Amino acid sequence: MAAKPKLYYFNGRGRMESIRWLLAAAGVEFEEEFIETREHYEKLQKDGCLLFGQVPLVEIDGMMLTQTRAILSYLAAKYNLYGKDLKERVRIDMYTDGTLDLMIMIARAAFQPPKEKEENYAEIMKKAKTRYFPTFEKILKDHGEDFLVGNKFSWADIQLLEAILMVEELDAPVLSDFPLLKAFKTRISNIPTIKKFLQHGSQRKPPPDSHYVEVVKTVLQF
Known part of the structure; x- marks a missing residue:
């Protein structure tokens, strides 16, 4: 074993x-x-x-x-969470790089002094609402599928859920203007392995x- x-x-x-x-x-x-x-x-x-x-x-x-x-x-x-071909992999890479940028901003803010931390959190929320979440909302709308890439569960879905939950810790109702992301969050959270985690x-x-x-x-x- x-x-x-x-x-x-x-x-x-x-x-x-x-x-x-x-x-x-x-x-x-x-x-x-x-x-x-x-x-x-x-x-x-x-x-x-x-x-x-x-x-x-x-x-x-x-x-x-x-x-x-x-x-x-x-x-x-x-x-087997990385797409079926190079075209799917590069899309997964784009999406995970984007969500990683957002998560790193949140992680780094924890090491800032209180005043700077609050300013950074405010900027992070602004970017989440105007750059990152609208992008993923559009991706889900354009292809109309349950998952981000190839209608199959992938690394991109996992990391987007992680990012969503991190942002919600800063602002619980952040998804109120993003109905497709809200449904995505519920859907991915109920995958058995994710639900367990x-x-x-x-x-x-x-x-x-x-x-x-x-x-x-x-x-x-x-």
Whole structure:
């Protein structure tokens, strides 16, 4: 029996959360080793596990993988969540790159001072409502299908749901002007593997708190 994928990261969302989402959506069980000290981080570097000195790090199929985008692409392809051909894959790439941009803005805001954080959140909400969500609403309207690409569940659907839920944590009624996205959220949330991941007690991480921010700053020394 193949070993479970092992994820090395902080005990929080960050860049690892989309990887957790993708594995969970694929129905793949995984283990986690949380980095909580500078010494632990330096040991991973010394052991040659961090190609560019950065996490996330995922141990899978006899490999130690770094770089978020590369990890996500590998997992999506491995678990048949990456479209049927190059044309579908490039659309998935466009959509996931867009949602990742939005999620990174939210994740970075957590490390800002309170005043700057609130200003950043306001700008994020503006962009979500005027740039990102209208785009996905139009995509769903134009092709009239249940999923974003090829009428088949893919990495693009998983990451869009993750982004929607992150934005809703900042502004719960944000989808009120986007009925197709609202229906999409309900539809994707009820896929059994996703529904399980959304339940209390799963390996999904909560929004970053002050403890998480402090641990990351201490370990990475910034």
